[in-house]
Amino acid sequence: MRTPAAAVSPFLALSALLLLVATSVAAKGYGGGDAPAGANGYGGRDDASPGPKGNGGYQVPAYQKAVDGLDAGYYRKSCPDMEGIVQKAVRKALRDDYTLAASLIRLFFHDFAVRGTDASVLIDVPHQSERYAYASRTLRGFDLIEEIKKELEAKCHATVSCADILTAAARDAATAVGVPYWSLKYGRKDGKDSIADEADRLVPMGGQSVTDLIRFFESNGLNIKDLVVLSGAHTIGRATCGAVRPGLCKRAGTLERQYGDFLRRKCGAGGDGEYMELDGETPTAFDNQYYKNLMRRRAVLDTDQKMLPDSRTGGYVRAFASQPSQMFVHEFAQSMRRLGEAQVLTGNEGEVRRKCSAVNY
Numbered sequence: 286m287r288t289p290a291a292a293v294s295p296f297l298a299l300s301a302l303l304l305l306v307a308t309s310v311a312a313k314g315y316g317g318g319d320a321p322a323g324a325n326g327y328g329g330r331d332d333a334s335p336g337p338k339g340n341g342g343y344q345v346p347a348y349q350k351a352v353d354g355l356d357a358g359y360y361r362k363s364c365p366d367m368e369g370i371v372q373k374a375v376r377k378a379l380r381d382d383y384t385l386a387a388s389l390i391r392l393f394f395h396d397f398a399v400r401g402t403d404a405s406v407l408i409d410v411p412h413q414s415e416r417y418a419y420a421s422r423t424l425r426g427f428d429l430i431e432e433i434k435k436e437l438e439a440k441c442h443a444t445v446s447c448a449d450i451l452t453a454a455a456r457d458a459a460t461a462v463g464v465p466y467w468s469l470k471y472g473r474k475d476g477k478d479s480i481a482d483e484a485d486r487l488v489p490m491g492g493q494s495v496t497d498l499i500r501f502f503e504s505n506g507l508n509i510k511d512l513v514v515l516s517g518a519h520t521i522g523r524a525t526c527g528a529v530r531p532g533l534c535k536r537a538g539t540l541e542r543q544y545g546d547f548l549r550r551k552c553g554a555g556g557d558g559e560y561m562e563l564d565g566e567t568p569t570a571f572d573n574q575y576y577k578n579l580m581r582r583r584a585v586l587d588t589d590q591k592m593l594p595d596s597r598t599g600g601y602v603r604a605f606a607s608q609p610s611q612m613f614v615h616e617f618a619q620s621m622r623r624l625g626e627a628q629v630l631t632g633n634e635g636e637v638r639r640k641c642s643a644v645n646y
C-alpha cells in the first residue's frame with residue numbers, strides 16, 4: 286500500500302515543475318515569438334477596454350480573488366439534492382451517449398467565454414442569441430441542461446440557477462471521463478443578455494495567435510497555465526473539417542508531414558460537417574496524449590500547435606507531455622474550478638431563470 290506521503294509526492298513534484306515553468310515564463314516576459322496582439326480577432330479586447338461586465342483595464346487574476354457570493358452550502362437548505370439530481374441526469378445521459386461528455390465541457394467553456402458563467406449560451410432566441418452564433422454551430426447538451434432544470438424546478442421552484450446547473454453538469458461530465466472530483470461553490474445568477482455577435486467576436490475558434498489567447502484568458506481572470514491546461518480538454522471530443530480546414534495549407538512548417546497529409550486528405554475532400562477526433566491516438570481517454578501529440582507536431586487545431594514553440598506556453602506543454610497523465614488531470618480539475626468562478630453574477634445581479642432557454646418575464 287502506498288503511504289500518504291508517496292501518494293502526494295507526484296503532485297508536489299509537479300507543483301515544483303510548474304512553478305519552475307511559471308518562473309521562467311515570468312522572467313522571459315511576453316516577448317514570445319507570436320503575432321502582434323489583436324492581429325487575429327479580439328478587436329473588442331485589444332485595448333483592454335471594458336468587458337461586457339464593465340471590468341475595465343487589467344484585472345486581478347481570479348485565482349487571487351476571494352469569490353464573493355459563492356458558497357459550497359448555497360443550496361443546503363433550499364435544494365439539498367441539487368448536486369445529486371444533476372449528477373444522476375448527467376451519468377444517465379453519458380451512458381446513452383458518451384460523446385456528450387466532451388460537448389458539456391465545451392458548452393461550459395463557451396458560456397464562460399461570453400460574459401462569464403451566466404448561462405447566456407443557453408438562451409434560445411433564433412438568429413439573435415449566442416446559441417445562434419457561427420461559433421456555437423456544433424455545440425450540444427442544451428436539451429440535457431433543460432431537462433435537469435425542469436426536474437429542479439419541480440423539486441425546488443425558482444431556486445437553482447442555470448449557470449450553477451451548467452457548472453455542475455460540466456464537472457460531472459469531466460469526472461465521468463476520469464478527471465478527479467472537485468468540489469463546487471454555488472450561487473451564480475443567470476444573465477439576461479445573450480448576443481450572437483459577441484460569441485463570434487469572443488469565443489476562440491482556431492484562428493487566434495497565442496497572444497490573443499493569453500489576452501482572452503487574462504482578461505477573463507485566468508492565467509497562461511489555465512490556457513494550456515484547459516486546452517488539454519482537446520484530448521477528447523471532435524472537430525469538424527469546417528474548423529480544421531482554414532489555414533491548413535499555411536501549416537506546412539508546424540505540422541508533422543504525414544499527419545498534415547492525413548488532415549488534408551480527410552478534410553480536403555470531406556464536407557465542412559465531417560468530424561475528426563481531436564486526439565487521434567486515444568480519442569476517448571482523458572489523458573495527457575494531447576500534449577504528446579503537440580510534441581510530435583500532430584495537433585488537429587493550429588491554435589493548439591502554436592502553444593509548443595511559444596516561450597510563454599511551451600514549457601507547460603513539455604511538462605504535461607513528459608509527466609504521468611495524473612498530473613495533467615489534477616491540474617485540469619483545478620483550472621475548471623477557476624473557470625467556473627472567474628466571472629460570475631451573484632447576489633442581486635442577474636436572475637434565476639425558470640427555463641434555461643428563456644429569460645424570465
Ligand code: HEM
Nearest residue numbers: 387388391394423489490491515518522523524525528588
Ligand atoms: C483556447 C482556445 C480554444 C480554441 C481555439 C478552441 C477551439 C475548438 C474548436 C475549433 C473545436 C471544434 C469545434 C467543431 O468543429 O465542432 C473545439 C472543440 C472542443 N473544445 Fe475547444 N477550443 C479552445 C479552448 C477550449 C477549452 C478551454 C475547453 C474546455 C475547457 C475546450 C473544450 C473543447 C471540447 C471538449 C471540444 C470537443 C467538443 C465535442 O466533441 O463536442 N476548448 N474547440
